[in-house]
Amino acid sequence: MYSESHCHLGDMTYDDLIDAEKKGFTLLLTAGIDLPSSEQALETAHRHPIAKACIGVHPWYADEFNNSVRNEFLGLAEDEDCVAISEIGLDFMGRMTHEWVREETFIDPKIQYETLDAQLGLARELSLPVLVHDRAPKMDMLDLLERSGNTNTGIAIHGFSKDLDYARRCVDNGIFLSIGLRTIQSAEVGFIKALKETPLEYLLTETDSSKPEGVHTVCKLIADVKGLTQEEVGRVATENLMRLIS
Template identity: 30%
Template sequence: MLVDTHTHLDAEQFDEDREETISRAVEQGVTRMINIGFNRETIPTTMKLAESYDFIYAAVGWHPQDAITMKEEDLDWIAELCRHEKVVAIGEIGLDYYWDTSPKDVQHAVFRKQIGLARELGMPIVIHNRDAHEDTVRILREEKAQEVGGVMHSFSGSWETAKLCLNMGFHLSFGGPITFKNAKQPKEVLKQTPLDRLLIETDSPYLTPHPHRGKRNESAYVHLVAEAAAELKGLSFQEIAEITTRNSLERFSIR
């Protein structure tokens, strides 16, 4: 049993073979997938997937790259969707200083609003953090995100940053980069991450693990992430599969 805690199966890269892609994941033992709806276009397609497959769940939120497009009615829309039985988190939300698509002050405001909504609804949050470690942690702390906790998606920070996130009750999720030969930092952080806070993901169709790097990623490849995590932790594949599956179901309150 494996859980892909972060995927984008509704992406256009899967338009020609989406059903086959999902079937391949199931054949690889992926029993649950959490699809991420992160803007006005992908939230409806994420919800459609979650409603079409028993084993696909949804997280809905507003991505920092799209922060400049968010309106108050969008926040109300997310709040309404959070009442849906298949919606398990608000996300992905956070900060992205790599892509210059939304001003930092706008990203901060949208991030804070969504943390506030999560606290109001008692929902965990899925955090996108790219090149914004200090501000991400600061805002999480100032907005009392520890009251709901959540997941640091595709964690790429230092162990010092990881400890700050762990102290706020967050899980750390790792994907394809832990299979990359030169990705020393995520490997070292994973080694130190407590087993009860460890999650795995693909972020498909992006961040494809070795040996498929450079090609389209898909949820079936989460088994490659699990294999790498098992090796780094000195555990068997089965042990990592059981641990990360249990953590996923508990974190997202999935039966």
């Protein structure tokens, strides 16, 4: 049993989703990065029960969030296939443009904080969990999340890449850590230590891509670090994800 806490399936077809199901996937959370892709995530979710949608404005496009987008999101969230607010967060390390060009500049931090705050509020109002993109310095995001009240409606850090102190603070607050393919393959010492020490009950799996099968590798690598089997990691991570969105 396998799951994606964070992928971008685009307009993946029914046949592609059946194929994912055959590879052991029971739950795929496909995330929007703006309004059109959030609408698309819901369309994908309607094609097959294993796909569920997350709606949100990515910090790379934080200046596109406004009251009219918020109202559209309120409408989209009425759909039972909308299970979380994502992808939201902070990124002070650069951005990808809509044309997928890497830029060293990023959206004005004041705007990023305002957009994040508004979307955290939306999640609380809708009693939905959030999956958070954290490319802010040190513990800034956790300081903010602890104050936000969103710990009551569920939080996961997507693409976790920080250290043991950060991971411990997440566990203390009931925040899940989602482990992605690129980070685990980088095998950075501080990250691996955090992964080793964090109870499996707080881990999720993701590829942040349109190819869910990469989760098999993520589970295998987590299993190697923790002395477990790939299947056990896949099953517990899926149960954790179900708990987050229930």
